[in-house]
Amino acid sequence: MAKSPEQEHPKKAFGWAARDTSGVLSPFKFSRRATGEEDVTFKVLYCGVCHSDLHMTTNDWGMSIYPLVPGHEMVGEVIEVGSKVKKVKVGDSVGVGCVVGACHSCENCTNDLEIYCPDMILTYSTVYHDGTITYGGYSDTMVANERYIIRFPENVPLDASAPLLCAGITVYSPLKYFGFAEVGKHIGVVGLGGLGHLAVKFAKAFGAKVTVISTSISKKEEALEHLGADSFLLSRDQEQVQAAKSTMDGILDTVSASHPILPLIELLKTNGKLVLLGAPEKPLELPVFPLLMGRKTVAGSATGGMKEIQEMVDFAAKHNITADTELIPMEYVNTAMERLAKGDVRYRFVIDIGNTLAATKP
Numbered sequence: 253m254a255k256s257p258e259q260e261h262p263k264k265a266f267g268w269a270a271r272d273t274s275g276v277l278s279p280f281k282f283s284r285r286a287t288g289e290e291d292v293t294f295k296v297l298y299c300g301v302c303h304s305d306l307h308m309t310t311n312d313w314g315m316s317i318y319p320l321v322p323g324h325e326m327v328g329e330v331i332e333v334g335s336k337v338k339k340v341k342v343g344d345s346v347g348v349g350c351v352v353g354a355c356h357s358c359e360n361c362t363n364d365l366e367i368y369c370p371d372m373i374l375t376y377s378t379v380y381h382d383g384t385i386t387y388g389g390y391s392d393t394m395v396a397n398e399r400y401i402i403r404f405p406e407n408v409p410l411d412a413s414a415p416l417l418c419a420g421i422t423v424y425s426p427l428k429y430f431g432f433a434e435v436g437k438h439i440g441v442v443g444l445g446g447l448g449h450l451a452v453k454f455a456k457a458f459g460a461k462v463t464v465i466s467t468s469i470s471k472k473e474e475a476l477e478h479l480g481a482d483s484f485l486l487s488r489d490q491e492q493v494q495a496a497k498s499t500m501d502g503i504l505d506t507v508s509a510s511h512p513i514l515p516l517i518e519l520l521k522t523n524g525k526l527v528l529l530g531a532p533e534k535p536l537e538l539p540v541f542p543l544l545m546g547r548k549t550v551a552g553s554a555t556g557g558m559k560e561i562q563e564m565v566d567f568a569a570k571h572n573i574t575a576d577t578e579l580i581p582m583e584y585v586n587t588a589m590e591r592l593a594k595g596d597v598r599y600r601f602v603i604d605i606g607n608t609l610a611a612t613k614p
């Protein structure tokens with residue numbers, strides 16, 4: 253008979269888990285593997301709350317395995333390293349993002365695109381090489397193979413940098429891949445949440461002209477004055493939409509729910525690209541004719557490979573890019589999830605794991 257989560261590995265661990273599709277999180281005792289020779293073990297200090305955590309705790313994508321400990325934007329301090337580990341040492345600041353394993357031999361892995369490996373192992377709710385289920389960063393400790401460990405420079409604030417590990421790379425990677433990371437390119441950002449606000453910051457750092465496209469006028473002032481966007485387009489204002497038609501080289505769409513994409517396609521110039529980053533549970537409608545008339549592309553993109561994540565973290569440190577966060581104690585997480593579902597966060601909840609998790613132990 254399979255061992256329980258609490259007994260399957262030698263090291264005791266504690267976190268918060270969802271038990272069913274209600275998504276409600278509660279304290280959960282489990283275990284972590286011993287530090288293998290290529291492994292890094294770290295104490296988790298902070299973990300961002302991604303909208304994907306919400307999709308996963310409620311099984312929106314039909315792939316959740318319960319009990320489910322979410323969290324793929326975790327940062328902390330190394331407490332133990334295996335004998336073959338070269339990347340980091342005890343005391344270093346590190347993090348783990350969305351992926352903790354892959355085959356390391358396919359074409360994607362060879363090209364530093366572990367995220368697209370057919371055998372890619374997600375940080376939580378996935379079967380690991382040893383047959384046990386992976387658990388994420390809403391927990392006190394983490395063990396990962398060093399390939400999946402990201403180093404943080406000493407001078408960066410770890411709480412506000414945690415969201416770079418998913419939200420940051422998810423916008424950085426397509427900005428670079430699709431040719432948007434260039435001075436003078438006009439880039440639209442749809443959905444000003446965790447991903448969206450970092451998309452504005454990275455696109456600006458690359459020298460692009462950025463327009464935030466939103467359904468909510470309440471975000472205008474912050475988008476322009478605080479985040480540094482060049483313009484704001486209220487998507488239900490037909491006059492504004494009309495004036496912006498055929499002006500954008502690229503659009504990053506980070507909306508978490510189904511929505512019409514025709515109005516976005518119309519904003520693109522000839523050869524423009526709409527890149528879908530949000531992961532709504534239901535399919536979107538794809539109007540074909542407007543794509544033909546202008547040789548336009550609709551594409552998708554997932555987080556990014558390990559090499560690119562390190563590049564992005566180093567770029568963010570150089571350009572002082574961090575997330576705008578609301579730091580919350582562990583016991584607030586269910587309220588935070590409710591607020592996230594309503595779009596009520598500016599712009600990322602980060603759980604203060606290091607200072608608040610232990611107090612919730614039963």
Ligand SMILES: NC(=O)c1ccc[n+]([C@@H]2O[C@H](COP(=O)([O-])OP(=O)(O)OC[C@H]3O[C@@H](n4cnc5c(N)ncnc54)[C@H](O)[C@@H]3O)[C@@H](O)[C@H]2O)c1
Binds near residue numbers: 303418446
């Ligand atoms: N591609 C990837 O690898 C990847 C990585 C991380 C997150 N995601 C997905 O990206 C999406 C966004 O994640 P996030 O953490 O930034 O979420 P978030 O909740 O912080 O931001 C989502 C934004 O979309 C807006 N929005 C929601 N419904 C809308 C609608 N119907 N019309 C217009 N705007 C709407 C919200 O107001 C909010 O500003 C989620 O679906 C998440 O699962 C994908």
Ligand SMILES: [Zn+2]
Binds near residue numbers: 324
């Ligand atoms: Zn995420």
